[in-house]
Amino acid sequence: MHLALVGTPNSGKTSLFNALTGSRQKVANYPGVTVERKEGFFVTPLGRQASVVDLPGTYSLRGRSPDEEITRDFVLGRASGEMPPDLVLCVADSTNLRLTIRLLLELKRTGRPLMLVLNMFDIATRRGVTVDAARMSEMLGVPVVTSIAVRKAGIADLLRKTDEFALQAQASARQNLWKALSVTELRATQREADRIIAATVSLPARPDTWTARIDAVVLHPVAGLSILALVLFVMFQGVFAWAQPLMDLLSDAFSTLGVLVHDTLPAGLLQSFLQNGVISGVGSVIVFLPQIIIIFLFILLLEDFGYMARAAFLMDRIMGGAGLHGRAFIPLLSSFACAIPGIMATRVIDNRRDRLTTILIAPLMTCSARIPVYTLIISAFIPDHLVWGWVNQRGLVMFGLYAAGITSALGVSFLIKFFMLRDYAPAPFMLELPDYKLPRPKSIALGVYNRAKMFLHRAGTTIFSMMVLIWFLASFPQPPVGADQPAINYSLAAIIGHALAPLFAPVGFNWQIVVALIPGMAAREVAVAALGTVYAIEGGKEAADQIGQVLATKWSLATALSMLAWYIFAPQCASTLAVIRRETGGTRWMVLTFTYMFALAYAASLLTYNVAVALGAG
């Protein structure tokens, strides 16, 4: 038996889905679009196998966004490669029935067998709401069940009714009479819904006082912004401070494994492939897993609590000035740790134009992989002086690099708004601010688990193949016998580096830098190790200081500054590009991102280098 869950956003659909299926879930994408398809499985009390699909939340079947089109097509049985559902469960937040009852009346026109699930019934009861479910069922002409998705026993009635439905010899689908509702029909349907609610629901008109009290502070112009800043501060502390030990642990584990392979296998291609290609290549991306888990933990907690919509409310005008949606705030913020979770988190933005803009600029946020490059160059070239008596010069440069990233992201977004994507109307900011709810550990855990799995899956497929390619470029052809230079200097990477060197000469890059940029495609920080390799410095992480000293003698200050400017934009991160391709459903946006970031990086470096040379730093 196939079930589908339909409901308005914030109806508690997902917690019902989790209650029904537990961890038996499969998360994938619908073909051709970047809408998440969540399917789960469960067994009814009578032993019937059932699958259930959690459809994207919607207020109507009009299909205003790709997500909502999926919901409409799925219910109508038009979605390609999908079975039409045997039973549609329309999920309602019991404290807020108006919009769902109207949706249900619209759903009835599709002729699909329907059931109304009054979810969060416990909260409604606590607030003094009483519902005459039998009368409501009679008036609506569909079965009505109550449920409390957060409690195990809360869905017993739903499971029982599902079995009853299946026993009724499959109440087969009636004819589909659905057409998109006109505004007149919308009004009429809402009146009908309000009439039914008036006859079956008694409400002591007492809104959620907790939500009102919290909002009085959280949405306050001064207090609200301070709280937002505090939330972000804690989030960043978490991402950088708490993740660090775990990242060190992972990084050590990978290098130990690499050494183990090095010592076990005879020197040669296989050894180099496993140690440098597979273990350190994929490892350099997997070390970001703790950060990704912590970011999603925060995002899902805030979303579940109901704070994300408030953050969007507070930031909407400020973001809107740069042509961004209020909801783009958190994805962009996450990109400071790593663009990958940031780009994955743009799924909360339902308008395609707003989402694409956010994805395109997310890699401009200074991700943590840039930090090793910045620290290396800054500590080698920028003197540790105080400016204006109290500002550390190195800190100032670091701050400038972050600020340049943010400013350029806003600028690019502004340009996109004016020159591209003009055919997409920006979505007006219209968003339900749901009542606050205590986050449920189980659904948070499931959410984090699914994201981590998605990330590891990518690391195992797309990213892995990129790493193999990069290793191949850095290892072939092999150095001749009796070579006196590091192996990479004889490889394809070096050949490419030499070939590209004239292109990069105007920005002050020598061929060694160009060669190091190639393995830096794996993750930006890998460029540090690669610089060590081309300058023939042995000895892993501890060598960082040594690399700095060597660079200080080999590069001019202008070259170093140019390198810093390059890394503000630095297009080279294979994993980010792979994620962009997946999330936008095509190569086009990936190529565009690479191209525009390359152009910006080149222009910034060119400017920096020439200004620096003119000022005598060449």
Add this chain to the structure above:
Amino acid sequence: MTAIDITAIDMNSTTRETRLGSAKRGYAGVIRQVAADGVNSSLPPLELESRLLELGFVEGARVEVLHEGIVGGDPIAVRIDNVTVAMRRREAMAIIVV
């Protein structure tokens, strides 16, 4: 559950009609009409009207402006029945309240 009370609209009311988009924080009233024609939104009028109706902004519903944003008092958070909706003042101009 329903806060809709058609009798609440007093047709002979002397109170001035206003647009929700220009209402201050704390304003409470009843929707007299949802009319998106001539409203300066990125959406075509019919689409804006549909979206507002889908969020429950129908004639006769009670609304209250709960919160205002930081820059120019925009966006606003509007209580409609049991739902709070955040929206720009621009779009709220389509809602005529008394």
